[in-house]
Amino acid sequence: MPVAKLSWATDIPALDRVATATARARQARLTKPAGSLGRLEELAITLAGITGDVIPRVMTPVAIIGAGDHGVTAEGVSAYPSAVTAQMALNFVAGGAAVSVLARQVGARVIVVDFGIATELPADAAILRRKIGFGTRNFANGPAMSYAEAVAAIEAGIGIVNDAIDDGADLIALGEMGIGNTTASSAIVAALLERPPAEVVGRGTGIDDAGLTRKIGAVESGLRVNRPDPHDPLDTLAKVGGFEIAGLVGVILGAARRRCPIVLDGFITTAAALVARRLAPPAAYCLVASHRSVEIGHTIILDALGLTPLLDLQLRLGEGSGALLATKIIVSACALHAEMATFDEAGVSGRLADDAG
Amino acid sequence: MPVAKLSWATDIPALDRVATATARARQARLTKPAGSLGRLEELAITLAGITGDVIPRVMTPVAIIGAGDHGVTAEGVSAYPSAVTAQMALNFVAGGAAVSVLARQVGARVIVVDFGIATELPADAAILRRKIGFGTRNFANGPAMSYAEAVAAIEAGIGIVNDAIDDGADLIALGEMGIGNTTASSAIVAALLERPPAEVVGRGTGIDDAGLTRKIGAVESGLRVNRPDPHDPLDTLAKVGGFEIAGLVGVILGAARRRCPIVLDGFITTAAALVARRLAPPAAYCLVASHRSVEIGHTIILDALGLTPLLDLQLRLGEGSGALLATKIIVSACALHAEMATFDEAGVSGRLADDAG
Numbered sequence: 001m002p003v004a005k006l007s008w009a010t011d012i013p014a015l016d017r018v019a020t021a022t023a024r025a026r027q028a029r030l031t032k033p034a035g036s037l038g039r040l041e042e043l044a045i046t047l048a049g050i051t052g053d054v055i056p057r058v059m060t061p062v063a064i065i066g067a068g069d070h071g072v073t074a075e076g077v078s079a080y081p082s083a084v085t086a087q088m089a090l091n092f093v094a095g096g097a098a099v100s101v102l103a104r105q106v107g108a109r110v111i112v113v114d115f116g117i118a119t120e121l122p123a124d125a126a127i128l129r130r131k132i133g134f135g136t137r138n139f140a141n142g143p144a145m146s147y148a149e150a151v152a153a154i155e156a157g158i159g160i161v162n163d164a165i166d167d168g169a170d171l172i173a174l175g176e177m178g179i180g181n182t183t184a185s186s187a188i189v190a191a192l193l194e195r196p197p198a199e200v201v202g203r204g205t206g207i208d209d210a211g212l213t214r215k216i217g218a219v220e221s222g223l224r225v226n227r228p229d230p231h232d233p234l235d236t237l238a239k240v241g242g243f244e245i246a247g248l249v250g251v252i253l254g255a256a257r258r259r260c261p262i263v264l265d266g267f268i269t270t271a272a273a274l275v276a277r278r279l280a281p282p283a284a285y286c287l288v289a290s291h292r293s294v295e296i297g298h299t300i301i302l303d304a305l306g307l308t309p310l311l312d313l314q315l316r317l318g319e320g321s322g323a324l325l326a327t328k329i330i331v332s333a334c335a336l337h338a339e340m341a342t343f344d345e346a347g348v349s350g351r352l353a354d355d356a357g
Numbered sequence: 358m359p360v361a362k363l364s365w366a367t368d369i370p371a372l373d374r375v376a377t378a379t380a381r382a383r384q385a386r387l388t389k390p391a392g393s394l395g396r397l398e399e400l401a402i403t404l405a406g407i408t409g410d411v412i413p414r415v416m417t418p419v420a421i422i423g424a425g426d427h428g429v430t431a432e433g434v435s436a437y438p439s440a441v442t443a444q445m446a447l448n449f450v451a452g453g454a455a456v457s458v459l460a461r462q463v464g465a466r467v468i469v470v471d472f473g474i475a476t477e478l479p480a481d482a483a484i485l486r487r488k489i490g491f492g493t494r495n496f497a498n499g500p501a502m503s504y505a506e507a508v509a510a511i512e513a514g515i516g517i518v519n520d521a522i523d524d525g526a527d528l529i530a531l532g533e534m535g536i537g538n539t540t541a542s543s544a545i546v547a548a549l550l551e552r553p554p555a556e557v558v559g560r561g562t563g564i565d566d567a568g569l570t571r572k573i574g575a576v577e578s579g580l581r582v583n584r585p586d587p588h589d590p591l592d593t594l595a596k597v598g599g600f601e602i603a604g605l606v607g608v609i610l611g612a613a614r615r616r617c618p619i620v621l622d623g624f625i626t627t628a629a630a631l632v633a634r635r636l637a638p639p640a641a642y643c644l645v646a647s648h649r650s651v652e653i654g655h656t657i658i659l660d661a662l663g664l665t666p667l668l669d670l671q672l673r674l675g676e677g678s679g680a681l682l683a684t685k686i687i688v689s690a691c692a693l694h695a696e697m698a699t700f701d702e703a704g705v706s707g708r709l710a711d712d713a714g
Contacts (some may be wrong), residue, residue: 005703031448032455033436033562035680038651038671079390079708087705091388096698098389104696105689205390206708294395313686314395319392321503328685329670332462339461341453348444351563 007159012256012282023048023055029342033351034212039310043288043330044337050168050261050286054340057354058261058331061108062169063097063320064160064251066093068244069115069135070180071144075218077183085179086119088319092177093126098317099175106331108173110320112308113160115153116243130156131201132243140221143239150238150246157250165258172255172262173290173327174269175320178244179205182295187219187240187273189297191228192274193268193304198295202267205316233278241275248272249279256283265323266293267314272303278304282305290326291315320357364403365515369613369639372406378407380412384698390708394395396667400645400695401689407618407643408527412695415618415688418465419526420677421608422449422456422649425473425601426492427537432575434540436564439492442536443476449534455674456532459681462686464531468519470517472510473600487513489600496544497578498665500596507603511556516608529612529619529625530647530684532677535601536562539652542628544576544597546654548585549631550661556644557654559624562673590635598632605629606636613640620687622680623673624651627658634656634662648672669673 012020023045028034035041047056067089073082091097091111095104103110110175113128114121118135121127131151136144145153161172178184182204190197197219203212219240229238249272255262256276264270264287289307294316296336302309310326343350380402385391392398404413418687424446430439448454449469452461460467470485472476475492478484489510502510535541539561546557554576555622560569576597585593594603606629612619613633621627621644634641646664649656651673659666667683700707 030455031445031453032674036562036674037455037674040670040672040682074490081709083704084706085695088388091703091705094698094703096696096703097386098387098394098693098697101693101696102689105692149560178456190499205393226465238644260694310670312669313397315393315397316395317389317393325397325686325689329682332459332682332685335462336455336458339453340455341448346444346451346453348448349441352438 009280012280013259014282014287016052016096017064019052019054022046022051030340031343031346031348038233039045040333040336046340047334048260049167049172051259057334057338058171058202059329060168061106061171061173062164063073063108063110063173063175063324064100064322065110065112065177066244066247067118067177068242069118070178070184070242071138072138072140072183072218074138075214076211077215077218078179079205080340082179084120086117086121088177089117089127090125095138097319098321099263099319099324102321103173106324108324108327111160111164113247115156127129128160136242139226140218140239141225142150143226144241145238147234147238150234153246154241154250157247158254159249161204161210161254165260171261171310172251172260172322173323173328174192174248174251174262175246175265175323176244178242181242181245184240184242185268186297187222188236188271189301191223191230191236192217192233192241192278194230194298195300200300202295202297205340222266233275237275245272252276252283253280253350256286261285261288262291263288263296263323263326265290265320266318267295268318270298273305288330291322365610366637369637370616371639372504373409375680376409376411377402377406380516386701387697390701395461395695397690400690403631404691408616413530414691414695415644417525418463418528418530418684419521420456420460420465420467420530420532420681421521422467422532422534422677423472423604424469425599426475426535427535427541427599428493428495429497429540429575430537431495432497432571433568434537434575436562437536439475439536442534443474443478445534446474446484447482454676455678456676456681459678463681463684465684468517468521470604470605472513478533479516496583496597497575498582500583501598502595504595507591507701510600510603511607514604515611518608520679520695522617525664525697526617528684529608529617530677530680531605531608532622532680533601533605533625533675535599538599538602538625540572540575540649541597541599541602542625543654544579544602545593545628545632546658547576548580548587548593548597549590549635550657551587552657557657559652559654559701590632594632607634608634610637613643618645619643620645620647620680620683622647622677624652624655625675627655630662631658645687648679
């Protein structure tokens with residue numbers, strides 16, 4: 001199945017350059033020295049370009065959190081047992097996790113999606129069921145999933161974000177939960193960016209030195225055994241990725257097609273963005289990088305995507321925590337752009353002529 | 358009047374080490390890998406130490422914005438005319454300035470204080486009147502103000518913050534407005550840190566190269582003519598400071614005495630913090646640095662104070678804009694600390710033993 005034929009990898013609009021230019025002109029009239037709000041000005045202008053609205057607002061942010069398990073945990077690559085994936089997904093919807101607190105802070109609805117948790121969840125848990133499988137297979141020994149499974153997860157992600165946007169979402173904060181998913185993300189990044197695993201593998205939830213060595217070894221095995229094609233993002237995603245990572249690729253592609261800004265979280269969501277951009281380059285225009293993770297591979301992907309994150313708070317939690325924190329900043333940037341008075345409106349004098357001194 | 362005899366420079370409590378330790382222990386039980394919330398964890402622990410509350414909350418943040426004019430503008434040191442100080446103070450209370458928008462975003466009351474605007478304000482403007490004078494004198498030719506005026510401004514600041522805390526304020530975001538006040542702040546910093554003016558003078562609201570040369574020259578004149586004593590912060594403040602800067606020194610000292618966290622903004626508020634710490638070293642414990650300003654002298658003072666800012670968004674507006682933006686992050690850090698479930702409460706498994714892999 002050639003990538004170019006997949007309908008969801010086409011039809012993503014370009015940035016609206018008229019909206020961008022008009023928003024930039026508006027910024028110059030607001031009561032502040034030109035450029036003095038720095039990246040907040042850029043953010044509002046970027047959102048104008050993404051959405052096509054000269055005065056974009058974020059009124060209904062939605063966090064989409066993909067969850068899935070990873071067969072590669074059998075290699076001893078995580079500080080936590082796989083059972084934590086399901087336990088934390090339940091904690092997200094019960095309201096006790098970091099992402100739950102931060103979503104309340106910014107008024108975001110949280111949609112938790114089971115793309116591939118290894119256990120059955122309680123029937124009454126408020127988690128969307130899009131389970132492609134009970135965890136991926138151990139990619140150290142063979143492909144994590146089939147090509148068809150990867151496509152199914154992507155299409156599930158597209159469907160979820162389409163529904164969320166139909167329900168009014170005007171910004172998507174991405175998040176994830178999956179014990180072992182920094183290992184899968186490292187493998188994707190090493191494969192697609194053709195970097196040695198030791199340069200992209202970090203400590204994830206906080207593994208010790210012996211664990212780090214096992215984790216690098218698992219990624220090396222995955223690449224050697226599966227030989228993912230660095231020029232075929234779907235092949236790479238299927239062979240060494242994860243169900244929730246594939247689901248997030250779909251969320252990104254679906255949101256970009258609808259001109260909806262997507263706020264990345266840390267290493268895993270940014271790895272998903274790398275796959276999405278390889279599948280559909282214009283998807284990159286809709287991405288906002290929230291924070292710079294402590295995870296070493298994160299900066300490598302951000303550089304590859306040409307993104308500069310808003311925050312650097314030494315976060316390494318995932319879940320969407322950084323994305324929701326940055327959403328607070330984005331909401332403020334849009335409020336400044338929309339609500340500040342212009343020099344004329346406020347009766348404030350402009351600059352002196354530059355030779356006035 | 359020896360500094361040690363000034364009552365407001367004493368009686369500032371130390372950090373509460375029991376609250377700090379108890380808050381740190383709570384962080385370790387929350388459902389996340391230890392340390393994975395990075396600086397958000399530190400922030401909550403710091404606020405516990407400042408306030409003495411193991412679970413600190415920010416429910417009633419207040420922005421205190423000091424305004425004043427500067428005689429040194431006669432040297433051609435600013436890109437904007439002095440009239441903008443009063444115009445912007447009115448814009449703050451009318452709701453059209455950046456600080457007005459950001460205060461609404463975080464639910465903060467804004468208190469704008471006239472410590473020394475050069476004009477009479479309209480009688481009905483909702484601005485606190487603590488005018489020490491109609492702008493300082495031009496410090497390039499002689500002292501900006503008298504020692505008694507500096508003390509009066511500090512005491513006015515203490516009174517204002519005491520009233521705000523009596524009314525329920527649990528966090529003070531500092532801000533300022535004063536055409537010419539980056540020049541005065543540069544002179545304070547050059548004097549107290551004994552640095553050459555050219556190393557600390559920046560472009561303020563965006564002055565051109567010729568203006569920058571005039572600005573450096575004005576600071577050099579101010580130091581040469583007035584010879585402020587680098588070991589006497591009040592002498593320095595009076596000779597080359599400003600009314601609103603002195604007022605902010607008072608706000609900091611008053612808030613610290615009441616165990617109230619103080620969020621600094623950019624270069625000017627941080628210069629005020631340097632003076633406050635020289636007057637009363639324990640005041641430094643209550644400071645949170647919000648952002649790293651583009652203004653070159655800001656990093657020099659932050660380093661001197663041992664503070665690492667939360668944000669780096671290329672802001673250089675002042676007004677309290679960075680302080681209020683960072684307040685959003687601080688509110689979230691406290692919410693995470695207060696509202697996240699513990700591992701026991703959520704039934705989430707802890708770490709594997711480190712040799713489990």
